[in-house]
Amino acid sequence: MNAAQVLNGLALGSLLMVLSSGLAMIYGLRGVANFAHGALYMSGAYIAYSVSDRMSFGAAIVIVPLALAVIGVVLELCFFRPLQHRSHIELGLITFGLALIVERVVILVWGEKTLRVVPPEFLQGTSTVFGVEYPSYRLAIIVIALALAAGLILWLRLSTVGLHIRAASQDIETASIMGINVDKVSLIVVSLGSALAGLAGTLAAPYIALDPGMGNAFLITVLIVVVVGGIGSIAGAMIAGMGLGLIQTLSTVWSPSFAVLVPYLALTIVLLWRPTGLAGKRIS
Amino acid sequence: MKRQLIAAAATLALATTAACGAASTNSGSDGGDTIKIALIPPTSGALAQFGTDAVNAWKTAARLANDNGGIDGKKVELIIKGTDADPATTLREAREAATKDGAQFIGAVMTSPEHAALNAQLEGLNVLSFNGLGKDDALVGEQCSKNAFHVVQTSSMDITGLASSISELAGDKWAIMAVDYATGHSAAKKFKAAAEAEGKEVVLEQFAPLNTTDFGSYITKIKDSGADAVFAVEYGADGVAFVQQADQFNLDKQLKTVLGFNMVSEPLFKTLGNSIAGYYNNVGYDVDGDNALNKEFVAAYTEDHGSAPYYVPADNFLSAETLFAGIEKAGSTDPAKVADALQDLSFDSIVGNVTLRGADNSLMRDSYLGEVVKAGNGLKFKILTNSSPDVTTPEPDSACKK
Numbered sequence: 001m002n003a004a005q006v007l008n009g010l011a012l013g014s015l016l017m018v019l020s021s022g023l024a025m026i027y028g029l030r031g032v033a034n035f036a037h038g039a040l041y042m043s044g045a046y047i048a049y050s051v052s053d054r055m056s057f058g059a060a061i062v063i064v065p066l067a068l069a070v071i072g073v074v075l076e077l078c079f080f081r082p083l084q085h086r087s088h089i090e091l092g093l094i095t096f097g098l099a100l101i102v103e104r105v106v107i108l109v110w111g112e113k114t115l116r117v118v119p120p121e122f123l124q125g126t127s128t129v130f131g132v133e134y135p136s137y138r139l140a141i142i143v144i145a146l147a148l149a150a151g152l153i154l155w156l157r158l159s160t161v162g163l164h165i166r167a168a169s170q171d172i173e174t175a176s177i178m179g180i181n182v183d184k185v186s187l188i189v190v191s192l193g194s195a196l197a198g199l200a201g202t203l204a205a206p207y208i209a210l211d212p213g214m215g216n217a218f219l220i221t222v223l224i225v226v227v228v229g230g231i232g233s234i235a236g237a238m239i240a241g242m243g244l245g246l247i248q249t250l251s252t253v254w255s256p257s258f259a260v261l262v263p264y265l266a267l268t269i270v271l272l273w274r275p276t277g278l279a280g281k282r283i284s
Numbered sequence: 285m286k287r288q289l290i291a292a293a294a295t296l297a298l299a300t301t302a303a304c305g306a307a308s309t310n311s312g313s314d315g316g317d318t319i320k321i322a323l324i325p326p327t328s329g330a331l332a333q334f335g336t337d338a339v340n341a342w343k344t345a346a347r348l349a350n351d352n353g354g355i356d357g358k359k360v361e362l363i364i365k366g367t368d369a370d371p372a373t374t375l376r377e378a379r380e381a382a383t384k385d386g387a388q389f390i391g392a393v394m395t396s397p398e399h400a401a402l403n404a405q406l407e408g409l410n411v412l413s414f415n416g417l418g419k420d421d422a423l424v425g426e427q428c429s430k431n432a433f434h435v436v437q438t439s440s441m442d443i444t445g446l447a448s449s450i451s452e453l454a455g456d457k458w459a460i461m462a463v464d465y466a467t468g469h470s471a472a473k474k475f476k477a478a479a480e481a482e483g484k485e486v487v488l489e490q491f492a493p494l495n496t497t498d499f500g501s502y503i504t505k506i507k508d509s510g511a512d513a514v515f516a517v518e519y520g521a522d523g524v525a526f527v528q529q530a531d532q533f534n535l536d537k538q539l540k541t542v543l544g545f546n547m548v549s550e551p552l553f554k555t556l557g558n559s560i561a562g563y564y565n566n567v568g569y570d571v572d573g574d575n576a577l578n579k580e581f582v583a584a585y586t587e588d589h590g591s592a593p594y595y596v597p598a599d600n601f602l603s604a605e606t607l608f609a610g611i612e613k614a615g616s617t618d619p620a621k622v623a624d625a626l627q628d629l630s631f632d633s634i635v636g637n638v639t640l641r642g643a644d645n646s647l648m649r650d651s652y653l654g655e656v657v658k659a660g661n662g663l664k665f666k667i668l669t670n671s672s673p674d675v676t677t678p679e680p681d682s683a684c685k686k
Contacts, residue, residue: 002508008500112332114521116528116555126534135532138500206532208497209524217495252501257464260493 003132005253006246011138013245014145015204019218020225020237021152022196028169028232029189030080031088036095038219039102040194044068044201045210046110049117057120057206064202065195072194076187099215107212117205141203148199149238156234165189169232224263228270229278236279319360319617321346321607322381322411323392324374327366331394333551334596338392338417339364340589341597345604348584355608356615363387369394371401378402382409388619389414391603396420399432406431412619414607416599424644425681430623434646435603440678442566443471445651445671446545447478452653452669453564454540455513457487459506461526462517464491471517471545479515487511496522499529506535513541523547524555531559548656550594553663560656561663567654569598569635570667577605578634598634605633606640606647643680648673 023037044064051060079098083091118124119137127136156162168175168185176182208214225244229236244266252259270277323342325335339362346360354360363385365377374393381387389412393399396418406413406429413432415423419439423432437445458479462468468491476486488509492502503526506514514535518526527548530536536559544565548556571582571592581601585593593601606626611617614625627642639648650672654665 002504004504004507005501008498008504011500012498113551114524114555116524116557118557119532124532126532133534135529135534137532206528209521209528211521213495214497214521217497249498249501253505256490256492256502 003130004134005250007129007132007134007138007142009246009249010142010242011207011245012249013242014142015200015207016218016222016225016241016245017145017149017238018196018203019200020222020229020241021149021234022193022200023222024226024229024232024234024237025165025189025196026193027226028234029165029172029186030084030091032080032095033088033092033223034095034193035092035219036075036098036102037193037197037222038215038217039099039106040068040071040197040215041201041204041218042212042215043071043102043106044198045117045205045214046106046115046201047198048202048205049110049115049210052117052205057117060202060205061199065198068198068201069191069195072191073187075194076190080190081183081186099219103212103215112212115210117210119206137206141207144203153235153238161185161188221263224267227277228266230276233277233279236277240278317358319355319358319389319611320363320385320387321360321389321391321604322363322365322378322385322387324365324367324377324381324390324398325392326369326394328368331369334417335366335392335394337589337594337596338394338600341416341585341593341600342391342604344581344585344588344597345601345608347588348580349604349608355611356617358611358617367393367398369398371398374398375401375405378405378411379409382411387411388617389607389622391416391607392600393417396423399423400427403427403429403432410619412607412623414603416603417596421681424646424684426683428644428681428684428686430645430686431619432645433603433606433626433640434644435606436599436647437568437649437651437676438646439467439470440474441651441673441676442568443474443545444676444678446543446566446653447475448671448675449653449669450475450478450484450543451482453513453543455484455511457485457509457511458513458515459488459509459511460486460490460515460517461502461506462489462491462515463519463522464493468517472515475515475545484513492518492522494522497525499526500533502526503530503533503535507533507538512539513543514539515543515545516547517545518547524552527556527560527563536562550665551596553656558658558663561658563656564668565654565656565665567652567665567667568595569593570652570654570665571598572667573635575632575634575636577632581634602633602635602638602647602649605631609633641677641680644684645686646677646680648677651676 019041026034047067048060048064051063123137123140126133164180164185167180168182172182225241226237229240248259248262251262323339325338326332327335342362346362349355349360363381365381367374367377378390391414394417399415399418402413414435416435419436421438421440424434460472462472479486488511490502542563548560548563548565585597609631610622610626613629614621626640630639635649641648650670652667653669654667656663657666
C-alpha cells in the first residue's frame with residue numbers, strides 16, 4: 001500500500017464527509033431522511049458547471065452554497081415545517097418525489113449529456129506531498145473538507161446558535177419549552193445542510209463526471225454513512241464518511257468487485273455491534 | 285325501438301371488429317405506394333441524444349429518397365415512436381407500429397437487450413428490423429432472426445479491428461483498464477492475446493464496476509505498474525471520469541499510447557476537451573470517407589441538422605441504405621420478399637461497397653482505428669488504419685438458426 005492510495009482514500013472520504021454532514025444535521029433535527037439530498041448535491045454540481053463557465057470556479061464555491069441555502073429555506077418553509085406533524089415515512093416520500101422533480105428539471109435545463117468541469121488553473125496538475133506526486137485538486141478537497149469539519153464542530157460547540165441546535169436535536173419539544181426558537185434553529189439547520197450539499201456538489205464537479213444520475217449514486221452511500229456514524233450525529237457522520245472513503249479505496253486496490261460491497265458490510269457490522277451507530281444520537 | 289337499437293349496436297360492433305381484423309391482416313404486408321418505417325429510439329435517459337441523432341439520420345435518408353422520386357417509385361414514410369430503452373416498452377411500441385400503424389420495417393432501436401427481445405417477435409409481426417446501434421455478438425448468434433439485419437459492427441468486429449492495429453501503436457508495456465462487464469472482459473481477453481502475439485507485455489489488467497465515479501486508485505495502480513500504454517474500455521460517464529482523472533494525475537506524461545475501445549467519440553469531444561488529443565480509439569465510420577454517396581450524406585445531414593454526422597447517424601443512414609437496396613432488388617415492400625432480396629446482396633453505400641452476409645444477416649464492412657487530433661477550435665478523428673471485414677469478421681455463428 002503506498003501513500004498515493006491513502007491520499008485517494010482521504011479525498012473520497014473528504015467528499016463523503018461534506019455531503020453526509022449536511023444530511024446528518026437535517027436528520028438530527030427534523031428526523032427526516034431527506035432523500036432529496038442527493039438531488040441537491042447533483043443540482044449543486046450543475047449550477048457550479050454554469051457558474052464556472054460564465055465566471056470562475058472560485059465564484060462557484062461561494063455562489064452555489066448560497067443558492068442551495070435559499071433552496072433549503074424553501075424546503076423548510078414549504079415542506080418540513082408545515083408537514084412536521086406528519087409521519088416521517090410520508091415526509092421521506094415527499095423528499096423522494098422532490099428528488100425526481102429536481103432531476104427532471106436538471107435534464108430540462110442542462111440536457112442529458114455528460115458534462116465536465118475543469119478545476120481552477122492553479123489546482124490543475126500535480127503537487128508533491130509525502131514524496132508522492134498527487135493531483136493538486138484532490139489535495140485541495142482534503143484541506144477544504146478538514147477545515148470545514150473543524151469549523152463546523154467548533155461553531156456547534158462554542159456558539160449560542162450551536163448550543164441551541166444541539167439542544168433541539170436532543171429533544172425539540174423540551175428545547176422549545178426552555179425558550180429556544182426551534183423554528184429559527186430548524187431554518188438554520190436545513191438551509192445550512194442544503195448549502196453543504198451544494199458545496200459538496202461544487203467540489204465534486206471537477207472530481208467526477210456530471211450526469212443527472214450522479215446524486216442517486218452517492219445518496220445510498222451517504223445514507224449508509226449517516227446511519228453508521230450515528231443517526232443525527234455530525235461528528236459521527238464525518239468520522240464514518242472519512243473512514244468509509246479510506247476503507248473503500250484501499251479495498252478497491254485489493255479487489256474492486258469486493259469494494260462495491262464495503263458500505264453495506266460496514267452498515268451491517270456497525271448496526272450489529274453498535275445499533276445506535278458509532279457516535280449515537282448527538283449533534284456533535 | 286329498443287330491439288332496433290340493440291341490432292344497430294351489434295351491427296356497428298361487428299363492422300368495427302371486421303375493420304380491425306382487416307387492418308390487422310393488412311399489417312406488415314406490401315404497403316402499396318408507401319414504405320412505412322417505424323422508428324423506436326430512446327427518448328429519455330442517458331441515451332436520448334443518440335436516439336434523436338438516429339432519427340435525424342432516417343429523416344435525412346427519407347428526404348433524399350423522396351426528393352429523388354422515392355424508392356422503386358414508392359414514397360418513404362417514417363412513423364416515429366419512442367421508448368425508455370426498456371425491452372418491454374420497445375416491444376409494445378413495435379407491436380403497435382406493426383399492427384395499428386401498418387409499419388413494415390423498424391429502425392433506430394438502440395440497445396442490444398431491446399434488439400434481442402425484438403428479434404424474437406419479428407417473424408410473428410411480419411416486419412424487418414435494421415439494427416444500426418446494438419453491438420452484442422449474440423444478436424448475430426443465438427439471438428439472430430431471419431427478419432433482423434445487423435448493419436452496425438459487432439463488438440467482436442470492433443475489438444478484432446483494434447487488435448489487428450496494435451503493431452502500429454507505440455508502447456511495449458500495456459495496462460488494461462476495463463469495465464467489469466461482459467464486454468469489458470471479452471475485449472480485455474482479445475486485446476491481451478493480440479498484444480502478446482505482437483511481443484508486447486500486459487503488465488496490469490483491472491476491471492472497474494460500471495458507474496465507477498472515482499478512478500483514483502485504478503490510475504495510481506497504472507502509474508505504479510510502469511505501463512507505457514493503456515488500453516481502456518470505459519463508456520459514457522465512466523469514460524469521462526476516467527479521462528479527466530487521468531489528466532489530473534498527469535498519467536499521460538508516463539504513456540506513449542492511450543487506446544480506447546468505444547471510450548471517446550465525437551459527441552464527447554467538447555466535454556473531454558484537448559486532454560484527449562493524441563488518444564486512439566476504434567472508429568465505426570469515417571466522416572471524411574472519399575466516396576460520392578458519403579459526401580452527399582454528410583452535406584445533406586449537415587444541412588438538415590446543423591452538424592456533421594458521427595457514427596450513430598451514419599450507421600442509421602446505412603441501415604436505411606440497406607433497406608432501400610433490398611426494396612429495389614425485390615421490387616416490392618413485402619417484408620418477406622425484401623428479406624429474400626437482401627441475402628448476400630452487395631451494394632454501394634456511404635462506407636463503400638458492402639455485402640450483407642446471408643448466413644447471419646450481418647453487413648460486411650470496414651472498421652477503423654482513429655487518432656483524436658485538433659481541428660480548428662475542436663477535435664476530430666484522423667483515420668489511421670482500415671481493417672477489412674475478412675480480417676475483423678468471424679465466421680457465422682453456428683448458433684444462428686434463421
